[in-house]
Amino acid sequence: MNHKCLIMKNRYLVGGPITPLLISELMTLGNDDSGAGAVSIFIGKVRADEIEGRRVSAIEYSAYEDMAGREADDIVKTVRNAFSDVRSVLIVHSMGVVKAGEASLFIMVTSGRRDQASRACRHTLEMVKEKLPVWKKELF
Amino acid sequence: MGTEVMVLFFGKAEVAAGRREETFTAEDTAALRRQLLDKYPAMAGIPFRMALNKTILKEESALNKNDIIAILPPFQGG
Numbered sequence: 001m002n003h004k005c006l007i008m009k010n011r012y013l014v015g016g017p018i019t020p021l022l023i024s025e026l027m028t029l030g031n032d033d034s035g036a037g038a039v040s041i042f043i044g045k046v047r048a049d050e051i052e053g054r055r056v057s058a059i060e061y062s063a064y065e066d067m068a069g070r071e072a073d074d075i076v077k078t079v080r081n082a083f084s085d086v087r088s089v090l091i092v093h094s095m096g097v098v099k100a101g102e103a104s105l106f107i108m109v110t111s112g113r114r115d116q117a118s119r120a121c122r123h124t125l126e127m128v129k130e131k132l133p134v135w136k137k138e139l140f
Numbered sequence: 141m142g143t144e145v146m147v148l149f150f151g152k153a154e155v156a157a158g159r160r161e162e163t164f165t166a167e168d169t170a171a172l173r174r175q176l177l178d179k180y181p182a183m184a185g186i187p188f189r190m191a192l193n194k195t196i197l198k199e200e201s202a203l204n205k206n207d208i209i210a211i212l213p214p215f216q217g218g
Binding site: 093136 | 191194213217
């Protein structure tokens with residue numbers, strides 16, 4: 001956890017890519033909840049899209065950090081209210097430069113049983129897309 | 141008479157304004173919007189919303205001293 005705490009800009013934003021090491025640390029959160037029988041995870045990665053003949057090599061993310069924390073809190077609250085079996089919702093988004101192929105978004109939802117974990121994870125993802133004040137700039 | 145507010149620019153609005161923040165004097169968001177478009181015509185091509193003190197506005201609003209207005213182009217997270 002020390003590694004993660006050093007680089008988290010707030011509870012939801014992390015500087016740079018979401019590395020396999022960070023993902024493995026995030027996945028241990030909630031291990032003490034023995035009532036959670038299902039864990040659903042979404043990982044968003046940077047695509048090497050071609051835009052006007054140029055290949056994207058990385059994306060630089062920026063955020064309205066003061067607002068992002070509050071919006072993410074609201075998303076977590078909304079998802080927990082909408083899915084009664086959900087026990088935890090975790091959202092982590094990258095800031096700064098993330099290279100093509102690296103992860104920029106991590107969502108993890110735990111629930112008692114499998115059905116709500118996967119549906120709530122998808123719902124969280126759609127809310128992040130709609131409500132989290134994050135912007136990107138393609139780098140070539 | 142207007143009141144002094146801080147305006148924060150994000151995403152493409154930051155590119156259009158060429159800066160991250162700037163102080164404006166306006167009595168409401170409609171007047172502020174006009175000033176922004178006059179000063180930075182490139183912003184006319186950006187479908188931005190405004191947040192007043194971190195809450196997205198659904199309609200124009202009066203402004204008070206030390207308010208913070210954020211210019212929010214469409215979000216692109218994920």
